[in-house]
Amino acid sequence: MALRTDVILRRPRSGRLEGRKTPIQQGSIVVSQSWAAICRAVPRLLWTAASLGLFAGIWEACWALGWADPKLLPPPHIFLGAIVEQAKFFNTVSRWQVGVGQDAGPPPSMAVLYTVLATTGRVFAGLVIAATLAISTGVAIRYFKLFERLTLPTITLLAPVSPIAWLPVAIFLFGIGNKPAIFMVVIALLFHMVLATISQIDHVNRNFVNVARTMGASKRQIYFRVIIPAILPQLFVVLRFNLFGAWMVVLVAEATGVGYGLGQVIMLGRNTFNPSLVFFTIVLIGVLGYSFDWLMRFVQNRVLYWVPQGVETLRGL
Amino acid sequence: MASSAFKPFSSKSALVCRGVGKVWNDGTPRAQEALRGIDLDIAPGEFVVLLGPSGCGKSTLLYLLAGLEDATSGQSWFFGDLVEGPSPERSLIFQETSLFPWLSVWQNVSFGLSIRGLATAERKEIARQALQRVGLAEAFDKRPDELSGGMRQRVAVARALAMRPKVLLMDEPFAALDVQTRAKMQDFLGDVWSQSGASVLFVTHHIDEAVALADRVVVFTARPGRIKTIIPVELERPRDLFSPEAERLRRELTQSLRDEVDRAFAEQEALAL
Numbered sequence: 398m399a400l401r402t403d404v405i406l407r408r409p410r411s412g413r414l415e416g417r418k419t420p421i422q423q424g425s426i427v428v429s430q431s432w433a434a435i436c437r438a439v440p441r442l443l444w445t446a447a448s449l450g451l452f453a454g455i456w457e458a459c460w461a462l463g464w465a466d467p468k469l470l471p472p473p474h475i476f477l478g479a480i481v482e483q484a485k486f487f488n489t490v491s492r493w494q495v496g497v498g499q500d501a502g503p504p505p506s507m508a509v510l511y512t513v514l515a516t517t518g519r520v521f522a523g524l525v526i527a528a529t530l531a532i533s534t535g536v537a538i539r540y541f542k543l544f545e546r547l548t549l550p551t552i553t554l555l556a557p558v559s560p561i562a563w564l565p566v567a568i569f570l571f572g573i574g575n576k577p578a579i580f581m582v583v584i585a586l587l588f589h590m591v592l593a594t595i596s597q598i599d600h601v602n603r604n605f606v607n608v609a610r611t612m613g614a615s616k617r618q619i620y621f622r623v624i625i626p627a628i629l630p631q632l633f634v635v636l637r638f639n640l641f642g643a644w645m646v647v648l649v650a651e652a653t654g655v656g657y658g659l660g661q662v663i664m665l666g667r668n669t670f671n672p673s674l675v676f677f678t679i680v681l682i683g684v685l686g687y688s689f690d691w692l693m694r695f696v697q698n699r700v701l702y703w704v705p706q707g708v709e710t711l712r713g714l
Numbered sequence: 715m716a717s718s719a720f721k722p723f724s725s726k727s728a729l730v731c732r733g734v735g736k737v738w739n740d741g742t743p744r745a746q747e748a749l750r751g752i753d754l755d756i757a758p759g760e761f762v763v764l765l766g767p768s769g770c771g772k773s774t775l776l777y778l779l780a781g782l783e784d785a786t787s788g789q790s791w792f793f794g795d796l797v798e799g800p801s802p803e804r805s806l807i808f809q810e811t812s813l814f815p816w817l818s819v820w821q822n823v824s825f826g827l828s829i830r831g832l833a834t835a836e837r838k839e840i841a842r843q844a845l846q847r848v849g850l851a852e853a854f855d856k857r858p859d860e861l862s863g864g865m866r867q868r869v870a871v872a873r874a875l876a877m878r879p880k881v882l883l884m885d886e887p888f889a890a891l892d893v894q895t896r897a898k899m900q901d902f903l904g905d906v907w908s909q910s911g912a913s914v915l916f917v918t919h920h921i922d923e924a925v926a927l928a929d930r931v932v933v934f935t936a937r938p939g940r941i942k943t944i945i946p947v948e949l950e951r952p953r954d955l956f957s958p959e960a961e962r963l964r965r966e967l968t969q970s971l972r973d974e975v976d977r978a979f980a981e982q983e984a985l986a987l
Contacts, residue, residue, distance in 0.1 A: 607780075607782050607806065610782060611802065613802050627814075627816075
């Protein structure tokens with residue numbers, strides 16, 4: 398039942414499609430292409446900087462005018478200036494254990510890194526598990542009529558349930574640790590993605606299926622060689638749209654059920670009345686979420702190169 | 715089947731239809747008769763154009779002959795065998811692009827061969843030959859989205875040819891192309907057809923296309939589609955589309971089609987109002 402990933406994963410976006418050109422020509426193409434890419438990226442970077450600068454500027458102005466109390470809403474120069482001091486709070490590893498002091502554990506910079514990696518890892522694991530489960534379930538629902546009848550009504554019923562409602566279930570099932578957080582990410586994405594998979598299968602170009610049929614393809618071949626490749630790009634877009642939802646859910650899960658992670662740091666900031674820590678963590682989460690989205694777009698362009706371009710709705714940041 | 719109107723046929727015919735009819739959504743309130751009582755014989759190597767107003771069921775006939783849909787009445791035979799499902803020997807070429815965007819051109823062309831389980835080297839070789847026959851050997855490693863609309867349709871033809879079909883069923887394959895490209899594609903198709911020896915059943919609503927390509931033109935009535943008349947084309951190939959004979963044929967086909975277009979129009983207006 399191997400999906401024919403070889404045809405999907407092989408070819409980069411550009412590259413040997415340039416045809417038979419001399420090495421010098423190829424070199425100049427590469428240079429001019431990267432130069433063009435830089436020229437396109439510069440205005441975008443400038444606008445991103447301008448947007449962030451405007452936002453931070455208004456905040457700073459409010460502080461300078463005395464409207465924003467620095468104890469409640471410390472402006473960027475204060476909470477970013479306090480990074481070194483705040484970093485030690487990220488060292489939440491094993492804090493709940495008896496006999497573990499404030500200074501135990503890794504140095505502050507490493508603690509920040511561990512925390513970030515832990516949260517990112519949970520989001521990533523959740524995305525991979527959710528996508529795999531959702532695609533296989535969705536395909537199975539369309540492939541086996543009985544499976545559809547047995548599962549689809551339940552899935553449709555569960556889809557609108559807020560992931561927050563699953564939080565107690567996550568803790569009942571998995572206690573504390575990585576598992577409940579990953580479970581939360583999976584549950585937040587799974588049902589929507591199953592429904593999206595089914596809808597994508599129903600909207601596969603009929604001509605594709607008919608071509609395969611006239612070529613003598615079996616039902617299994619049609620599913621694995623036509624339908625699944627045809628739905629992957631749009632499903633990847635769905636996955637990207639749900640990425641931010643995954644980041645939200647993982648924070649909630651971490652705040653309640655896990656010993657460390659960015660959600661836990663936010664809760665610590667709240668409980669110890671430390672707005673600098675909260676804002677610093679918010680910046681971290683924003684940067685991480687954005688990088689994650691960028692990474693997924695990069696993967697999408699390289700691996701799923703037949704995605705129609707121009708669906709870059711999330712570019713705004 | 716044993717009605718007195720049943721016309722006998724030769725099993726040497728590439729395609730035979732007897733009393734073929736199709737009702738969409740049969741037995742429901744939305745039932746709509748698309749085709750009625752089609753009797754048609756197509757000889758091996760013959761180029762037959764199905765001409766008719768839009769929505770007259772000519773594409774439906776193609777889908778029935780391809781085995782992708784089941785007829786509501788009547789039967790079809792392919793070299794004496796009953797048509798019961800799709801077959802690579804009856805390749806259908808669609809109006810819109812139907813190349814798989816996730817495969818390269820050669821992988822598209824050899825898709826059917828990989829379904830048959832041929833080895834990669836052999837598939838590559840056959841794909842290379844098929845692409846050469848449509849004049850696109852250069853596009854071997856390209857992706858479909860790098861090609862123009864006309865090139866994509868040629869690749870689709872190559873994909874069909876790679877299966878060595880005995881009949882090519884073409885559903886307005888050049889309708890989405892601009893006029894100049896379409897003229898080029900007609901020349902190209904004429905060449906491919908004469909070399910391949912396959913029969914072609916070609917659906918269009920362009921009279922010029924019928925004049926340029928057909929051995930016989932089958933004119934359809936408006937819905938439900940029936941055969942109104944069959945006009946043999948005696949023009950020599952390569953054809954001079956501006957000769958007096960071509961002009962006369964064009965006039966004859968226009969005349970024959972006009973009433974049907976009027977009827978189709980009146981019916982559409984009646985449905986819309």
